[in-house]
Amino acid sequence: MRIHFHGAARTVTGSMHLIEVNGARLLLECGLFQGRRKETYARNHNFPFDPRRIDAVLLSHAHIDHSGNLPNLVKQGFEGPIYATAATRDLAEVMLLDSGHIQEYDVQFVNRRRARRGEPPIEPLYTQQDAADVADHLRAVGYDEPFEPVPGVTARFVDAGHILGSAAISLLIEENGRKTRLWFSGDIGRKDLPLIRDPILPDAADYLIMECTYGDKPHRDPQSAFEEFRDVVARTVKRGGKVIIPAFAVGRTQELVYCLHQMMHSGEVPRVPVFVDSPLAVNASDIFRRHPECFDEETWEFMREDHHPALDFEQLTYTRSVEESKALNDRKEPMVIISASGMAETGRILHHLRNNIENPRNTIVIVSWQAPHTLGRRLAEREKRVKIFGETFRRRAEVATIGGLSAHAGQKALLEYALAVKGQVKRIFLVHGEERAANALIEKMREQGLGPISYPDLHESVEI
Numbered sequence: 001m002r003i004h005f006h007g008a009a010r011t012v013t014g015s016m017h018l019i020e021v022n023g024a025r026l027l028l029e030c031g032l033f034q035g036r037r038k039e040t041y042a043r044n045h046n047f048p049f050d051p052r053r054i055d056a057v058l059l060s061h062a063h064i065d066h067s068g069n070l071p072n073l074v075k076q077g078f079e080g081p082i083y084a085t086a087a088t089r090d091l092a093e094v095m096l097l098d099s100g101h102i103q104e105y106d107v108q109f110v111n112r113r114r115a116r117r118g119e120p121p122i123e124p125l126y127t128q129q130d131a132a133d134v135a136d137h138l139r140a141v142g143y144d145e146p147f148e149p150v151p152g153v154t155a156r157f158v159d160a161g162h163i164l165g166s167a168a169i170s171l172l173i174e175e176n177g178r179k180t181r182l183w184f185s186g187d188i189g190r191k192d193l194p195l196i197r198d199p200i201l202p203d204a205a206d207y208l209i210m211e212c213t214y215g216d217k218p219h220r221d222p223q224s225a226f227e228e229f230r231d232v233v234a235r236t237v238k239r240g241g242k243v244i245i246p247a248f249a250v251g252r253t254q255e256l257v258y259c260l261h262q263m264m265h266s267g268e269v270p271r272v273p274v275f276v277d278s279p280l281a282v283n284a285s286d287i288f289r290r291h292p293e294c295f296d297e298e299t300w301e302f303m304r305e306d307h308h309p310a311l312d313f314e315q316l317t318y319t320r321s322v323e324e325s326k327a328l329n330d331r332k333e334p335m336v337i338i339s340a341s342g343m344a345e346t347g348r349i350l351h352h353l354r355n356n357i358e359n360p361r362n363t364i365v366i367v368s369w370q371a372p373h374t375l376g377r378r379l380a381e382r383e384k385r386v387k388i389f390g391e392t393f394r395r396r397a398e399v400a401t402i403g404g405l406s407a408h409a410g411q412k413a414l415l416e417y418a419l420a421v422k423g424q425v426k427r428i429f430l431v432h433g434e435e436r437a438a439n440a441l442i443e444k445m446r447e448q449g450l451g452p453i454s455y456p457d458l459h460e461s462v463e464i
Contacts, residue, residue, distance in 0.1 A: 024150035032068030054078035060186025062091035087165025100131035161189030161199030163251030185210035201420035212433030215441030225404025241361030244271035249281035298335035
């Protein structure tokens with residue numbers, strides 16, 4: 001068996017790992033790489049393997065850095081099944097259609113500029129139709145339900161507690177009379193997150209491929225993050241400002257809505273208008289409502305107290321049309337606007353930032369990890385001047401970063417995850433993390449007697 005680390009190797013985006021076993025090719029994830037624009041297009045367009053020779057794909061969850069290049073995979077000849085949980089299947093369908101729309105829109109914008117310079121047009125990475133074609137390949141499998149994606153491999157999805165439908169992937173691999181247990185963490189969630197159940201620790205693994213996004217950062221507990229978020233909202237509203245939150249449309253948006261529902265119901269913050277301004281987030285919230293089987297007991301208890309559904313309340317508005325979105329910029333009263341994208345690179349959030357970044361009464365709230373070279377990273381680093389749509393703006397708005405709201409496990413939880421297979425694991429591979437995070441986690445792991453530990457290079461191959 002050979003593992004090829006073709007994505008999220010020494011970086012956080014573009015998760016993609018290829019397993020060759022028993023003459024078959026099994027792909028774990030097929031995510032979009034995000035980074036510098038020129039590098040991004042080339043890396044996403046050119047696969048380091050022939051898509052026509054991939055037999056099956058296992059998808060841990062629907063976030064675009066894990067699923068977003070599936071349309072390109074199908075477009076280039078992949079014909080096999082893509083296995084995921086039912087909630088991930090439903091989320092992936094709407095997220096990929098949205099991604100296809102963004103690909104088309106961005107290319108139209110770029111081509112207008114290229115035409116003015118006399119340059120030939122470029123093609124989108126994929127279209128909405130390419131994204132729609134993925135649906136024919138998606139196969140839903142329940143949590144803890146064994147299935148055989150390729151001969152000799154028995155797979156199980158195990159709740160990862162990251163977003164709705166997210167899963168770690170347990171593989172029992174039989175090759176040449178030898179059985180090997182491989183555990184792929186996907187993105188590891190956190191205990192006590194809003195809405196969804198806690199992650200399940202690995203129960204058996206000879207080899208562990210695990211993420212290390214926050215390997216250098218112990219998170220504060222979610223309650224502390226909730227309280228900090230509450231205080232940010234309260235002080236911004238008190239000074240008459242708007243709270244602008246770039247948020248991933250799937251997972252983070254719904255968690256924020258649930259938190260705002262709780263704090264406004266309890267009277268901890270004033271009841272001001274809350275807008276979810278992202279068509280994808282609106283569609284994703286509909287899917288959350290369709291999969292209450294993924295909710296945790298706390299959410300069920302909150303709903304039983306006459307708050308059903310958890311993701312709707314009097315002050316909340318889901319905006320769908322462009323006209324509704326634009327109208328928010330004409331309103332001057334305090335409010336909360338949650339909009340995609342989470343790294344502030346595309347989508348309606350750019351318009352809200354453009355219209356609100358120079359007002360010192362407002363607050364921009366960063367609630368998730370921001371990739372290098374993105375507008376979100378520049379805001380998180382509190383740069384005084386930033387470019388939006390090619391125009392330079394002076395940032396006068398407050399910036400609040402609330403790392404404790406992350407849906408990724410922090411250093412302590414990552415260490416606990418690896419320690420669950422101490423004494424049985426033969427090798428640990430760290431992926432989906434920058435070098436500083438990986439090195440910090442490796443040091444902590446070795447202090448606990450874990451090893452050997454690898455941090456693979458991009459496209460590195462390992463025989464096991």
